[in-house]
Amino acid sequence: MAQRTPLFDAHLAANGKIVDFAGWEMPINYGSQIKEHEAVRGDAGMFDVSHMTAVDVRGERATEFFQKLIGNDVAKLGFEGKALYSGMLNEAGGVIDDLIVYKTSWGYRVVVNAGTTDKDLAWMAPIAASFHVELTPRRDLAMIAVQGPNAIAKAQAARPDAAELIAGLQVFQGLPMGDWFFARTGYTGEDGLEISMPAAEAIPFWNALIAAGVAPAGLGARDTLRLEAGMNLYGNEMDDNTSPLAAGMGWTIAWEPASRDFVGRSVVEKEKAARAAGGALLKQVGLVYEGKGVLRGHMKVVAESGEGEITSGTFSPSLQVSIAMARVPLAVKVGDTVQVDVRGTLQPARVVKMPFVRNGKKVYE
């Protein structure tokens, strides 16, 4: 039985086209995915992300817990509210999920993906027990992402009593206000907020955001925006069998201190050495394609040094060309041309450094 978020009725009211996403009935668009994409790049749009799960973490040894659990190091979080992005790895060095951890007054809050929530909680439970840490999944909360160059101002207009708190947030910082939590994070490459709140308050806030001129945007626009921003999608760019180093997540691993024994460390450390030695491994790059058709996930990529695969591809509404994220042989370099099997014929695509778009502008060469 598909689950519904507290905003389901608001999606119907906004003519949302509902599809099944990871067991949730979610809006794919509200008419035009491209217009919603443009609203986020040029003004302000909002996404229901209530299907994602916030988990509060409490306990004297919560820091040690995270230092074991994830590849990045929460010791980097220097002040209350500061957040970091990380992979949570298994013993084989595969990615169980990607997540954001916030340092909070009570310990930490971690936000995980919808489709992986049950798996994540099952994985975390024994590790939490060994550090005597308490995990509280906050299924009582709804979450709305407000994104775009005017997102902060419009969110402040919709919630004037929180305007000061919002104004004080640094990028990648989140702070609570009562049962609400305002975080300056997102998945679009634009400035904006991810705001969680008690489920019963979600629809009034959604309507206040509409009144402030924020456009509802669906999962379709969310995908083209994150792809332009060069951000990974769990299940496409990485999964339980994919190394973070093959998924462009090397930067999320805190190798120092060398004594920190996070799960999967020994495996990814060996792989890192093999990469430095030029082993037959894959890495993540961006592709730009100006020919006929559109790059899609699972298309084969052929380079001089071997084969790879597109992990996500789409038509970029901001750039008006097709873009993709791909895993290709290590020897492939930015500026190279590779061949992509586009519906049966090999077509040339250019290798670029991601992201493709940041703050409304093209950023690759």
Added chain:
Amino acid sequence: MSTHIPSDLKYVASHEWLRVEADGSVTVGITDHAQSLLGDVVFVEVPKVGAQLAADEQAGVVESVKSASDVYAPIAGEILAVNESLADATESVNTDPYGAGWFFKIKPANPADLDGLMDAAAYGKEIGA
């Protein structure tokens, strides 16, 4: 959301519509239901003028932001004309699927092939409209 199914057209299960013109040629496009499932169309490939296609043979591709779909010849025949404007104005497939968003005109190899196709009521039933 309601879908538009004009009563003067014929339909096939792969979501193409057919309009029999006064000169006996047949104009083909994709239905309102099909464009709605695809979402914003960003690329269309049409067949070559003069191509001889069998019924159900691939006649082109329509790609939206979301996915790619083949377009099929609903009946056998020769391609008489294609909608060149779809090279730039792909959005007309979404905004005017039965008008400016047409794909190609085909000369039926056997006009009797049209008789077996669905009418609006049958197509409406087919898609659960």
